[in-house]
Amino acid sequence: MNEQLVSMITQLVMEKMGNNASEKSSHDTAVPTENQKETLIKFHNTVANANGTDEVANPSIIEQSIEPLIKLYHTESSNDEQSYYSTSNDESTYTSVPITEFKFEEDKVSESVQAAKKHTPARIGVGRAGTRPKTKTWLKFRLDHAAAVDAVYGEVTEELLQKLEVFQVTTRVSDKEEYITRPDLGRRLSEEAKTLIQAKCTKNPKVQIIISNGLSASAIEENVQDVYLALQQSLRNLNIEIGTTFYIDKGRVALMDEIGELLQAEVIVYLIGERPGLVSAESMSAYICYQPRIGTVEADRMVVSNIHKGGIPPLEAGAYLGTVVQKILHYKASGVGLVAKEG
Numbered sequence: 001m002n003e004q005l006v007s008m009i010t011q012l013v014m015e016k017m018g019n020n021a022s023e024k025s026s027h028d029t030a031v032p033t034e035n036q037k038e039t040l041i042k043f044h045n046t047v048a049n050a051n052g053t054d055e056v057a058n059p060s061i062i063e064q065s066i067e068p069l070i071k072l073y074h075t076e077s078s079n080d081e082q083s084y085y086s087t088s089n090d091e092s093t094y095t096s097v098p099i100t101e102f103k104f105e106e107d108k109v110s111e112s113v114q115a116a117k118k119h120t121p122a123r124i125g126v127g128r129a130g131t132r133p134k135t136k137t138w139l140k141f142r143l144d145h146a147a148a149v150d151a152v153y154g155e156v157t158e159e160l161l162q163k164l165e166v167f168q169v170t171t172r173v174s175d176k177e178e179y180i181t182r183p184d185l186g187r188r189l190s191e192e193a194k195t196l197i198q199a200k201c202t203k204n205p206k207v208q209i210i211i212s213n214g215l216s217a218s219a220i221e222e223n224v225q226d227v228y229l230a231l232q233q234s235l236r237n238l239n240i241e242i243g244t245t246f247y248i249d250k251g252r253v254a255l256m257d258e259i260g261e262l263l264q265a266e267v268i269v270y271l272i273g274e275r276p277g278l279v280s281a282e283s284m285s286a287y288i289c290y291q292p293r294i295g296t297v298e299a300d301r302m303v304v305s306n307i308h309k310g311g312i313p314p315l316e317a318g319a320y321l322g323t324v325v326q327k328i329l330h331y332k333a334s335g336v337g338l339v340a341k342e343g
Contacts, residue, residue, distance in 0.1 A: 121279045121310065141278065147218070148276035152176070154217035156247070164228060166211065166247045167200060169193035173250040186252035194262065197246065201263055205243025207235060207325055208265035212251030216273030219284040223307055223314045224271055227284065230318025231269065238326050253287055253301070260292035267328055268292050269321060274305060283308045286321055290334035300335040302328075 109117075113125035126137040133141070153176055161168060170193055172185040179186055189197070201208075209231065213220050228245070235242055243265060248255065256268045270287040277283075285305040289296060302324065307317045328334045331341045 123278075144278040144281070147281040148278065151216040151218040151273070151276040151281040152180070154213075154221075156213050156217050156220050156249075160221060160225065161247055163225065164211070164245070164247075166245050167196070168247045168249060169196055170249050171251055171255065176250070179250045183252055186250055187254040187258070189248075189255065189258055189262075193248075197259070197262055201244040201246065204264045204266075206241040206266050206329070208243040208259065208263055208268045209245045210248060210251075210256065210259060210268065210270050211245065212248040212255070212270070212272045214251060214253075214273035215275040216281060216283065218276070218282045219273035219308065220271075222282045222309070223284045226314035227271060227286070227307060227318040227321075230315045231321050232318075234319050234322025235325065238322055240322075240325060240329070254296075256287065256289060257292045257294050257296045260289070260296075261294050266291060267325055267334075269325065280308055280310055283311060284314075286317065288321070288324060288328065288334060290328050290332060290338075298335075300337060302334050302338070 109125040109127070117125055123137070123141075127134050129135070132138075170190050172188050172190050173179040173182065209228070211220065211224055211228070232242065243263065251272065253270065253272065256270045259265070260268055268287075268289055270289075272285055272287065274283040274285050283305070284307040285303055286307065288302045288304075289300055292300075304312070304317060304321060304324070306312055307314055312320075327342075328338060331338055333341050
């Protein structure tokens, strides 16, 4: 055997014997800690002789050589519940833990943030996971975004129009994509719509009510029935004449000007779906204008917005619109002009 190799092996054995002696003396007084576990892997010190058999020189050396050079322990706390394998020379055991239902962690926010959240539906105090939003926050965002998309691309059902007893007309828009990209086409009636309106509607009405899905069919589905019926009742109680109500598919706000030109209405009340947001995709607005005609400026219009179950209740909005119409007829003005005359 190479003399250098024999020298290295001898040195290793002597160092190991010295280390074992010191470890044995300290082990007698040491107290096992709670986190110590059964050895997972052991590496033993074995020395082969030139013939390939284990070299045995001394019984004490044999006893010491079976001590592992390296010990790997499973150092997890005994209180931690998890599954793991424990491997020794003789056996393998498997410890399992019950599967628990996943739950979102509780949001821990300050009292000031909690107080603010009671007064707004805005996304405040939602926390984060590193640089990203929490899973619950992200899923809620995706849900609200999907609801907004459905509101824009949805359609008002024929069943609702039958309940309201209104007929339907169209604008110059051919489909939803064109409605979004060409707002100007949504401000003008189709030729067929003009003919139908002139044939079915009362001329020169005091108040003309029109309805459109606008940018949210969901808003019309959820709110228009209550608003329309309450508005009708309010106007009748005030002895105000109502024209023939109808529904416009894919209409824009300024379309009320062309309708006012056609019917020569004194006041138009336009119930239309608002652009959906991430707080509500079901919000409706009511635009009111005194004698709207082609060329009417936006300053002459009035609007009652945020009509939905989380904003202005639909029944309350309908009753309030009746009083606004009464004021407009009294002063013969709307928008900025009404504010000036009232002042």
